[in-house]
Amino acid sequence: MQEELKALAQAILEGKRNEAVELTQKLVDAGVTPKQILDEGLIAGMSIAGEKFKNGEYFVPEILVAARAMKASMEILRPLLVATDVQPIGTIVIGTVRGDLHDIGKNLVAMMVEGAGFKVVDLGVDVTADKFIAAAKEHNAQIVGMSALLTTTMTYIPEVIKAFDAEGLRPKVKLIVGGAPVTQEWANQIGADAYAPDAATAVDRCKELLGAA
Amino acid sequence: MTSRERVLCAFHRGTPDRVPVSPQHFGRIPPDSDLAAQLVRETDIMLYAGWACDCFVGSALPRDVETTGNMTRTVYHTPYGDLTRVVTRTPVTSACTEFPCKNADDVLKLLATPYEPPTEQTVQEALRHFFQRKDWLGDEGVVLFELPNALCFPAEWLSPQDFCLLWADAPDVMEEMVRVGNERLLAFVERVLKAGVDMFRIVGGEYASTQLGPVAYDRLVRRPDRELVALMHDYGAIAYFHNHGPIMRYLEAIVDIGVDALDPLEAPPWGDCDMPKAKSILKGRVCIVGNIDDMEVMNQRSTEEVLAIGKKLIEEAGPDGFVLSGTASGTYGEHAARNFIALARYVRSQM
């Protein structure tokens, strides 16, 4: 079945939805565990897609179709994963901060993190500190991701961090930040737990935050 | 040289009497304020005017517009069904929250709808706007007619996500939309060229460069925009190209399009412009306009710092074919305006 798992990863990588669904079903029928199909098929494919994006070989459409193929395969796997009590590796709440409507980058991060086995709660754009906090509590999230693309909106991120501190949610909830104007240096300065310059690295950082890297 | 001659000389890749310092439009400065008047007097300002009169869908497509609360809903009635656009306003900003086309089928509906070019009256209004502004500014700077390229047709009619999926799933439909868009655009541009418009600012390349990648850039930007620029040049007009985001891998394509000038060539973290390298590629071929970030640098840093950055830029990108400018955010404020004036005084002191 090793060949089929590789083929599934390749189908995800190329965004071939029907092929991915067929291969997933075939692997399930052959008795391969849903966890192995998820890890060595779906997640493996998404992870290569993320690397290709980072290297400038893939662009937004390629990531979108890979994520779509993964979602379709997940429809088959999800009930089986639940039945065998396989949990997502973690829960992340993500959003673009107040006043900011840029969401192309944030959506890519959400897709890649989901593709790595996380449960993702996407709050959309123009998200206030209150909303981030409420969602983190409601979904028992380990990680909250904030995106900002503007000089004028990135200054809201430290306010959200303070609000999480004031609520006593840290260090239990880890905060990861990103968006074009955000840098590692600035992330350190404002006391964020992590920063990533792109969606593939965001996956690595989130896993590190869980201690699951 | 007058400001206008100075900027034109740079657009033609020449070496003006001094490097032009050109804020792009008035940003958040009220155009009737003293500060705006000072910008006009002291810098070599570039203003935008005119609009493309909905030339992609034209005047025959019936529509109903309704505003309730913070939402404006436009319903376009095509013979094959309705397409709906919703624009939502928040206290800080406004954005399109529902796009009329959701998939390739909607695009085909739109393209199959009978087309009539913009009416003479709407075109005259846009022209009046352009020429009034041009007369008002005189020799104090240049006025550019604002123009979407053909890629703006899909980019403005599909959400960013559906736009990307259209390219992934139905590239032929995307190419057809751009081809039809370009045909309509060229007809519109010829009308305003005949009326005497002499300078255009073409926007839209970034939809391909930041989202779709180089293959799309070649097919959906380089090819159609070459035709557009050739038409402008046939009438002796200036073709100025605006393209946000990482730009280095697209410079050769932009040279090939034949544009006269390019903005904003953002440096990291917003872009990837390595100015000495960009200059070596563009020298003698495309005038560089940029690239001091409006919001982060011009609007926040001290004048000493901005002057130091400006001097370095002039060394790297000037003195020929270079206009010292911001990053076209449309948002620069009072502090940035004063920094532009300080830069203009500095270049003047160096003559």
Ligand code: B12
């Ligand atoms: C597309 C775009 C828009 C679109 C957004 C559409 C959408 N649905 O997102 C529209 C037209 C709406 C827009 C509007 C505006 N924009 Co804009 N926009 C851009 C543009 C061209 C591309 C951004 C983009 O999508 N990049 C592609 C994605 C894939 O990259 P990314 O977002 O950086 O994301 C990656 C990483 O940053 C990271 N990442 C992102 N988020 C997160 C989150 C986490 C947790 C992590 C770990 C990582 C991470 O991973 C992503 C994937 O690898 C940039 C130009 C540029 N140079 O960036 C300007 C830019 C960001 N915009 C700018 C401006 C000024 C505006 C406006 C104010 C313009 C105006 N006058 O109205 C408005 C503001 C609206 C608002 N309130 O938000 C400026 C900001 C300048 C500054 N110093 O702040 C830029 C830089 C352009 C410029 N130079 O003027 N914009």
